[in-house]
Amino acid sequence: MASNYTPPIQVLIDELGRLPGIGPKSAQRIAFHLIKLPPEDANRLAHAITDAKARVRFCERCWNVADGPECGICADSQRDQRLLCVVEEARDIVALERTGEFRGRYHVLLGAISPIEGIGPDQLKIKELLARLEPEGIR
Numbered sequence: 052m053a054s055n056y057t058p059p060i061q062v063l064i065d066e067l068g069r070l071p072g073i074g075p076k077s078a079q080r081i082a083f084h085l086i087k088l089p090p091e092d093a094n095r096l097a098h099a100i101t102d103a104k105a106r107v108r109f110c111e112r113c114w115n116v117a118d119g120p121e122c123g124i125c126a127d128s129q130r131d132q133r134l135l136c137v138v139e140e141a142r143d144i145v146a147l148e149r150t151g152e153f154r155g156r157y158h159v160l161l162g163a164i165s166p167i168e169g170i171g172p173d174q175l176k177i178k179e180l181l182a183r184l185e186p187e188g189i190r
Contacts, residue, residue: 060086109141112183114159114176116141124148124157131155137180139163158183 054061060082068078085093109115110122117123124130124144134155138144141159160175 109159109161113157114141114161114179115144115157129154135183 056064063082063085064075064078067073067081068075070078073081085096088096106118107116108118108120110117110125111120112125113122115122115124131154134153135158136147136153136155137158137160138147139160139162141161144157144159147153147157158176158180160177160180162170162175164170164172164175
């Protein structure tokens with residue numbers, strides 16, 4: 052079926068539709084919102100996306116998001132190294148940190164096992180978790 056939109060709009064709609072939780076109608080609404088933005092607002096959004104993609108990486112120790120080799124939590128010497136909380140995604144850490152109650156470290160699996168989506172233990176950071184739990188203690 053041919054698109055009723057010009058190619059640049061259709062590409063934008065298609066790319067937005069690839070984002071999690073964004074269906075075709077939402078992608079269309081967002082695309083048309085974006086093209087109505089003043090150029091400086093659209094450029095600021097584009098820069099924020101490219102800057103985050105270029106600078107953000109995963110912590111070498113726990114797989115949380117970081118802008119250096121280690122995240123702020125792993126770099127914090129005041130955290131209890133004997134406590135480890137395993138979470139599915141880095142965004143789960145934010146909710147736990149808001150409580151102010153947990154003062155240990157984290158390990159992010161970067162997903163959940165989902166046979167339907169072809170995600171098994173090898174696609175997650177389980178080997179890295181087990182390595183952190185070796186006899187010398189949590190690192």
